[in-house]
Amino acid sequence: MLYLLLEQGLNGLQYGLMLFLLAAGLTLVFGIMDVINLAHGSLYMIGAFLAAAFYQHLENYLAALLLAILATALIGALLEQTLYRRLQKMSHLSQVLATFALILIANESVKIIFGAQPLMLPVPEMLYGPIELVEDELYYPRFRMLIIVVGVLVALGLYLLVNRTRIGMWMRAGASNPGMAAVMGVRIQPLFTFVFALGAGLCALAGALLGPLLAVNVGMGESILIPAFEVIVIGGIGSMRGALVGSLLVGMIDTVGRVLLTLLLKAVSDPATANSVGPTLASMAVSLLMVAVLYFRPQGLFPARG
């Protein structure tokens, strides 16, 4: 029982960290550029597809991953230069519509280019199999372990970038007060392009890492978009710390909550019902958490703007 919980805790951590990769970019774009980007999940999907496609040609997971990140960041930069720059000056409604349009276009384009069948992205050979965390009791897949390690490293890297570098200082200034940042002489347009490309690259990283665990398919962007949005609203739009805390919270609730609620329900009802209702209650719990946070702390847990 304890080890089951520990394993689920690791799964929650892993899911939370992947959510963080998406939420980090989303919250920066949202906080600094003030753009609602519903198409953020599409960048994740594109990243995963590119990784799978590169892998089919190169048969090298690491190279495919790096190339996918680079290519998706490039796509992000291009999108920022051509579209998002203009959306910035428009109403939230226009942003919702335009990025909704991008989702439709991205989904359809991926279908045209890669076909409607899901692509396979295999676990790299050297990461096959589990490692033994506690003798005879707790085994955990190596690849999932790698995801956790990468997630922690990226979170650390982002922390250093935001808090220890000049670009990071600009980013914080931009998130807390965009107008003021411009007045202070931060060259805001290149900063936007950088932030957007960074967010896109992180999406691709998440897509390439999760590709071997999930099927790389057309709907994958939309299924992760909503939790990512819930994360940044819970954490406070524009706040990196909020994105991290929110991601881990949502990851844990969704994963551990799923198991716990199912176990609890099994105690009071038949197993079939418990197996179907448990996971749903966990998903609902995340949405309810966001509603509750918005109700009591309308600016999220860590408001970026004073």
Place this chain on the structure above:
Amino acid sequence: MPSTPTPLTQGLPSAWSAIGVAVALAIYPLLMSVAGQDFYIGLGSRVLILALAASALNLVLGYGGMISLGHAAFLGIGGYTVALLAQGGSAPAWLAMPLAVIAAAAGAALIGAVSLRTRGVYFIMITLAFAQIFYYLAVSLRGLGGDDGLPMLARVELPGLSLGDDIGFYYFVLALAGLAFMLLYRLAASRFGRALVAIRENEQRMAAIGYPVYRLKLAAFTLSGGLAGLAGALLANLSLGVTPHLLTWHQSGILIVMVILGGSGYFWGGLTGAAIYMLLEESISTHTEHWNLWLGALLLFIVLVAPEGIMSLRRKPAKAERA
């Protein structure tokens, strides 16, 4: 009266346009029947239902300036209510339809009461989150059919009119949608409608001159939810059942798209938008399976060229405002 319409008057159609639309909609199935195009009668019902749903959204989004990305929830509540009532065979229309409206309005009142305390982006996200909660409920509860949804053996029953047949059902839809449009028309022209538009224009001032802004918005949101519930109930009858797809956020997005296509804040915006959307889908889908690609391109074009919807192309383009 000033000759050019201001935001307070642009949302009001002329009586003549209303009569024209009513007559056209009334003779439409007869024309189709004579022409032997019975397929288009069913399509007409679908357009009318979606027009009703889009018009319901237009009340809060276009008139009231509240960007709800969760109206699928109300479609769903209405649809599932009717489908549940029909599980025992078939339900009388006089019971099923009002219940669907009441259930959806109650849901909207609850969701609105919480959501309307937030502003801007947060309102968009919280309405989305609420709709997701209903989606998860429908997917997981076995009583609601899970992923498969709830099929209906027959449409609701109305003495004297055969709703099983396409023309009969079309007139049933037209009658209910017509009533809803009359209600919306009176709303738009009432003090309430004026206040709603003025809240969209300047909420802070409306509070300062003594309007109970929150309660007015909540009233609009509740009405809108109820009407969307009616549309959902009709949709369930049309397709003889409901699936969780009715509750996806994609559905909420499509409703916004229709409102924008037809003209946000214009009385015929919902009807025009639903008609354009369905016509485009029908005509493009016959040529290519990639209809969504074209829809996306069209949307982008509209946002970048005519951000207030195609109705605004008739006027000088107004400056886009930040929400």
Place this chain on the structure above:
Amino acid sequence: MNPALLQAQGLVKRFGGLLATDHCNLEVARGEIHALIGPNGAGKTTLLAQLSGELAPDSGRILFDGKDITRLPIHKRVAAGVARSFQITKLFERLSVRENLALAVQARSGHSFDLLGAVADEAALDQGAAEIAARVGLGDVFEQVVATLSHGRQRQLELGMALACGPRLLLLDEPMAGTDPEESRQMGKLILSLRGHCTFILVEHDMDAVFRLADRVSVLVAGSVIASGTVDEIRSDPQVIAAYLGDDHDAGAAA
């Protein structure tokens, strides 16, 4: 009868660690023009927002005509007779002057939940709007869209909007802000013409205007009122001179 129309007693408002309103007491007599002055950041706008109901004080209470209105929402305060204008013009810019004022008149006449009665031909609203427009000198631009009016004209409408609420107490937040000397003189005349019809709290930076218009003055420094009195009393109050008027007086008058 209590001579004071408005009493604020021990108001406190904190924003995080900042004490914006610090045990503030204020008394405004019936019918007077009561100016509220103080250096930038003294908390004038915050105090005004608590009187109008946009902000809730953390403690203290507000009595209007002897009744406690501390917890009343904005719209109920307006109905009771407290209305405000804004420092930064907040009008329905895409609507005409008539429509702006008619909306305010409609609020006073109620029935905004009258969902079905048609409004287009409601002459009473337009007539009420026309009366206010004439009173604030906007009769000639009655049908014009607000966005096309000059800044001075918009300031007049800003005052008209508050006036259309039929207030007994008007909170004016820098009515002269951004106006040229001629427009400023017009605004002063307008306010004087309303003296006696209702009571004013006037927040204003233009000291000449304050001394010309006000019956009494309260000086707000660091969130509390340090002195209240007639114009002459305030001018000669050593505490006020030290805290506020001193060197800043010239700068304030020039602004």
